[in-house]
Amino acid sequence: MKKIIVLLASVSFVFVHANAQGILGGKVTGNFQTDIQMSKEDKTIGAQKVDEKLLSNTFANILYTNGDFSAGVRFESYLNPILGFDKQYKGSGVPYRFVSYKKDFLEITAGNYYEQFGNGLIFRSYEERNLGLDNAMDGVRVVARPYKGIILKGIIGKQRYYWDDIWQNDNGLVRGIDGEFSLSEMIPSLASSPVSLSLGGSFVSTYEKAGTKYITRNNDNYKLNLPENIGAGAVRFNFGYNAFALSGEFAFKGQDPNAVNNYIYRKGNAQLLTAEYSIKGLGIRLEGKRIDNMSFKSKRTETGNMLNVNYLPSITRNHSYSLMSMYSYATQINGEIGFSADIMYKIPKGTLLGGKYGTSIKLNYSNIHSLDMTPIDGYALFEAGTNGYETDLFSIGEEKYFSEINLEINKKISSNFKMNFMYSYQEFNPIAYGHAGNPMIYAHIAVIDGTYKLAAHQSIKGEIQALFTKQDYDEFAKGNWFQYGAEYNFAGHWFLAASDQWNYGTEQGDKVHYYNVSAGCTFGTTRVSLSYGKQRQGIMCIGGVCREVPASNGMFMTITSSF
Amino acid sequence: MKKIFLLATMVLFALCINAQDAKIAKIDVKDVNGKVVNTGSFSNDGKPYIVCFWATWCHPCLDELNAMAELYSDWREETGVKVYAVSIDDTRTKGKVKTLVNSSEWEYEVVIDENSDFKRAMGVNNPPHTFIVGADGTILWQHAGYAEGDEQNTIAKYKELSNK
Incomplete structure (x- = not known):
C-alpha cells in the first residue's frame, strides 16, 4: 500500500511541477461500476439467508494519459462480495496501478x-x-x-x-x-x-x-x-x-x-487450428482444438x-439467451478433443426467402470428447507420481463431453418489426459442472423473440424460451423450463421489463416460478438498472470459464458510468 | 488513515491535471486478417468518425450494427461518416468475427481487441458502447447501451458535431 501512495504522490508531483512550467496537459478518463444486492431466504428456490442484508461490489478505474505517458489505478471494494463471488474478495483497496511510457x-x-x-x-x-x-x-x-x-x-x-x-x-x-x-x-x-x-x-x-x-x-x-x-x-x-x-x-x-x-x-500439449472461407453474404468456419494435460x-x-x-477457452457457442446457456460447457483442462463448425449465410434481399430486407441464417455445430487415455502399466489413470496416462495425437476417447447443433434465423419483416428464431439440441455431460459420473443431459431448446418499433424512440419486445429434457435428477438437471417476458423501451432513455422463468413438471411435482421485474435508464454513458425478483441457482460462464451463482430472491441494482 | 491519505492523493492527482478533452487511446489491435493496427491511426479524411465496441455474443450490439448497416451507405453519401467496429471477442469467439462480418455484409472497418486492452483504455464497461471521435482524435461524444432507434441519435449527433 505504501508503495502505491509513494508512486501516486510522485506521479502527481511530476504533473504539478510540469503544469507549472506549462509543458504538460493531460487527460483523465475512467469508468465505474457498482452492483448492490439484497436477498432474503427463500426455501422454494434454495436462496440462503444473507446475514449482511446488503452486499455490494464496486470498481472504479482512473486513467491518466499524456501523449506517450499513461498511468492508472483501479479501486475495488467488495463490502461484502455479492452472492457467487469468492469470500476472499471481501475488503477494499487498490489492487491495480501502473505507469507506462513509450519512447x-x-x-x-x-x-x-x-x-x-x-x-x-x-x-x-x-x-x-x-x-x-x-x-x-x-x-x-x-x-x-x-x-x-x-x-x-x-x-x-x-x-x-x-x-x-x-x-x-x-x-x-x-x-x-x-x-x-x-x-x-x-x-x-x-x-x-x-x-x-x-x-x-x-x-x-x-x-x-x-x-x-x-x-x-x-x-x-x-x-x-x-x-x-x-x-x-x-x-x-x-x-x-x-x-x-x-x-x-x-x-x-x-x-x-x-x-x-x-x-x-506427463508433459502437456495443446493444439488449435482454424480454417475459414468467407465472402460477402457467406461465411464458413471450421475449428479444431485438442488439450492434453x-x-x-x-x-x-x-x-x-x-x-x-494460460487460457484455454471452450470452442462451443457462447449463448446469451438464458435457457440456451443453462448447460454451458467448460473446458476440461486435463484433456479433451473437439471441433466446431459455423455456416453463416444471408439470403439476399429481393428474393422469395430473403424478402425486402434479406434473412440471416446461422448454423453451428460442436462436438467435444475425452482423450483416449491408456493407464501406465501397473498404475491407475492419473496416478500421482507417475506419468499419468498415454495417448495419441488423434485418438478420440469414448466419453462424450458435449455436443450441440443450433440454428438461428434473424428476419426483419417490415420497417418496424423484426424477429429472431433459434433452436438448439444439446448433449451435456455434467462433468463440465464438476459432477462427473452423472447421466448425460439431452435438451431441446427453442427461443423466439420479436421487436416492434412503436415510434422513433419507443419499442416493445417479447420473448419466449423453452427447454425440454427428460433428465430431472439433481440441482443441475431439473427437467423442463419455460420462460416468457416483455420489455418496453421508451423516451430514448428508459426501459421496463418483466419476465418469468418457470421450472414446470419436475419429477417431484415442483412448479417453481422465478418472477423478475426490472427498470432502468441510460443517459449518455451512465446506466442505472434495478431489478426485483428471483434468480435461479445456476452457472454463469464467460469464455469457457464458469462460476456458480447461488439462488437469490430480492433486489439487484447496477450502476455503470464512463467519463 | 492510510485510506484517507490514499484518497487525498487520488484527488490531488485528478485536480493537478489541466482538464482537456480526452483523446482516443493508442492501442495495438488486429484487423480481421490478423494484421496489427494501432487505434491511433484511425482516421476519416479529416472528418470525425464513429467507434462502436461490440462482440459476436452480444445481442444489442448486433442489433445496433445491423440497424446501422442498413443505413450506412446512405449515411456515407450524405455525411461522409466512417464506422470502426471494435470487437472485444477473445480467443473463444474471435474466429467468428470475420465470418459474421462478411456474412452480415457489414461495410465497417472491423478490428479485434482480443484482450480488451483498448476497451480498458477507453473506459468501456460493457458493449455496446459508441464513441464519436474528432479528426484530431478528441472524443466528442459517447453513449453506452443500445435501444431501438439509438442509431438515429448517433447519426444526428454526428451531423451536429461534424458541422461545428
Whole structure:
C-alpha cells in the first residue's frame, strides 16, 4: 500500500511541477461500476439467508494519459462480495496501478498489466469482472517494435491473488517472451499480394519453490521430486489468401505435477487450428482444438479459477439467451478433443426467402470428447507420481463431453418489426459442472423473440424460451423450463421489463416460478438498472470459464458510468 | 488513515491535471486478417468518425450494427461518416468475427481487441458502447447501451458535431 501512495504522490508531483512550467496537459478518463444486492431466504428456490442484508461490489478505474505517458489505478471494494463471488474478495483497496511510457520503439509498463501471447494457450493475463476473475500481473512489461511488422514482448511478475500481498506469499513468478512477425509487412513484395502471412512464437516459465509433497502408495509414503521451474512454449501462424484463411497454434509444456492434474509428471500439449472461407453474404468456419494435460498455474496447489497462467477457452457457442446457456460447457483442462463448425449465410434481399430486407441464417455445430487415455502399466489413470496416462495425437476417447447443433434465423419483416428464431439440441455431460459420473443431459431448446418499433424512440419486445429434457435428477438437471417476458423501451432513455422463468413438471411435482421485474435508464454513458425478483441457482460462464451463482430472491441494482 | 491519505492523493492527482478533452487511446489491435493496427491511426479524411465496441455474443450490439448497416451507405453519401467496429471477442469467439462480418455484409472497418486492452483504455464497461471521435482524435461524444432507434441519435449527433 505504501508503495502505491509513494508512486501516486510522485506521479502527481511530476504533473504539478510540469503544469507549472506549462509543458504538460493531460487527460483523465475512467469508468465505474457498482452492483448492490439484497436477498432474503427463500426455501422454494434454495436462496440462503444473507446475514449482511446488503452486499455490494464496486470498481472504479482512473486513467491518466499524456501523449506517450499513461498511468492508472483501479479501486475495488467488495463490502461484502455479492452472492457467487469468492469470500476472499471481501475488503477494499487498490489492487491495480501502473505507469507506462513509450519512447522510440519501446513501450515500458511498470506495475500491473494485462497481456496475451498469441491465442493465450501458454500465457494470458486478463480480467473478467463479472466472474470475479482477475489474474493481473504485477511487475514489468516491455514491448518493442524495432521494425515494421515485428513486435517483441517480454514480461515478468507475479499474479494477483485476491487481496494477498503477493510479494509476501510463496506463489510463483511468471516470466515470458513473445515475438510476432508479420511477413506481409516486412517483405514489400508481399504487401500488395493477396497472400498474408504472420508467424509468432513464445516461451513462458514459472518459478515456484519445490516445497514438500508426499503421496501414499501401497501404504508407503513417497516424497515427490517437484520441479521448481516449469517451461512452456508455443508457435503459431496466420495465413490468408483472398477469401480463405488458415490459422493455428501449437503449445507444449514441461513436467508440471500439480493439484489439478493430480501430480502426474506427463508433459502437456495443446493444439488449435482454424480454417475459414468467407465472402460477402457467406461465411464458413471450421475449428479444431485438442488439450492434453495443460493446467498451468503459478501455484501448484491451486485449483479453481485463480492464478491461471494460460487460457484455454471452450470452442462451443457462447449463448446469451438464458435457457440456451443453462448447460454451458467448460473446458476440461486435463484433456479433451473437439471441433466446431459455423455456416453463416444471408439470403439476399429481393428474393422469395430473403424478402425486402434479406434473412440471416446461422448454423453451428460442436462436438467435444475425452482423450483416449491408456493407464501406465501397473498404475491407475492419473496416478500421482507417475506419468499419468498415454495417448495419441488423434485418438478420440469414448466419453462424450458435449455436443450441440443450433440454428438461428434473424428476419426483419417490415420497417418496424423484426424477429429472431433459434433452436438448439444439446448433449451435456455434467462433468463440465464438476459432477462427473452423472447421466448425460439431452435438451431441446427453442427461443423466439420479436421487436416492434412503436415510434422513433419507443419499442416493445417479447420473448419466449423453452427447454425440454427428460433428465430431472439433481440441482443441475431439473427437467423442463419455460420462460416468457416483455420489455418496453421508451423516451430514448428508459426501459421496463418483466419476465418469468418457470421450472414446470419436475419429477417431484415442483412448479417453481422465478418472477423478475426490472427498470432502468441510460443517459449518455451512465446506466442505472434495478431489478426485483428471483434468480435461479445456476452457472454463469464467460469464455469457457464458469462460476456458480447461488439462488437469490430480492433486489439487484447496477450502476455503470464512463467519463 | 492510510485510506484517507490514499484518497487525498487520488484527488490531488485528478485536480493537478489541466482538464482537456480526452483523446482516443493508442492501442495495438488486429484487423480481421490478423494484421496489427494501432487505434491511433484511425482516421476519416479529416472528418470525425464513429467507434462502436461490440462482440459476436452480444445481442444489442448486433442489433445496433445491423440497424446501422442498413443505413450506412446512405449515411456515407450524405455525411461522409466512417464506422470502426471494435470487437472485444477473445480467443473463444474471435474466429467468428470475420465470418459474421462478411456474412452480415457489414461495410465497417472491423478490428479485434482480443484482450480488451483498448476497451480498458477507453473506459468501456460493457458493449455496446459508441464513441464519436474528432479528426484530431478528441472524443466528442459517447453513449453506452443500445435501444431501438439509438442509431438515429448517433447519426444526428454526428451531423451536429461534424458541422461545428
